[in-house]
Amino acid sequence: MLLIGMAAKAAGVIAFRIFGWAELLAVLTVWDPVGMWFAESGVGLIFDMRGIAAPAGADVAFDFLLVVSFGLQCGIVGWGWDLIRSSLGR
Numbered sequence: 677m678l679l680i681g682m683a684a685k686a687a688g689v690i691a692f693r694i695f696g697w698a699e700l701l702a703v704l705t706v707w708d709p710v711g712m713w714f715a716e717s718g719v720g721l722i723f724d725m726r727g728i729a730a731p732a733g734a735d736v737a738f739d740f741l742l743v744v745s746f747g748l749q750c751g752i753v754g755w756g757w758d759l760i761r762s763s764l765g766r
Contacts, residue, residue, distance in 0.1 A: 677757075681750025685711075685743045693739070704742065714745035 685704070692700045705712050718741040723731045 677754030678751030682747030685746040
C-alpha cells in the first residue's frame with residue numbers, strides 16, 4: 677500500500693505540474709491535511725522561508741514531502757489492515 681499510495685500521489689503531483697489544473701491541486705492538498713502539515717513543516721525545517729519569495733527548490737521539496745507523507749499514510753493504513761486481519765485469524 678505504501679508504494680501504491682506514493683505512486684498515486686506522485687502521478688497527481690506530476691499531472692498538476694504539467695497541466696496546472698487548480699481542481700487537482702485542491703484534491704492533492706485540501707483532502708490530505710496530514711500531508712499538507714507534514715510538507716509545510718518539512719519545508720519550513722529545510723528552507724528559510726522568511727524572505728519575500730520562496731527559496732529555489734522549496735516547491736520541489738514540498739511536492740516530494742507531500743508524496744512521501746501520503747505514502748506513509750497509506751503504509752500505516754495497510755499495516756493496520758494487516759494487523760486487523762491477522763487478529764481475526766484470516
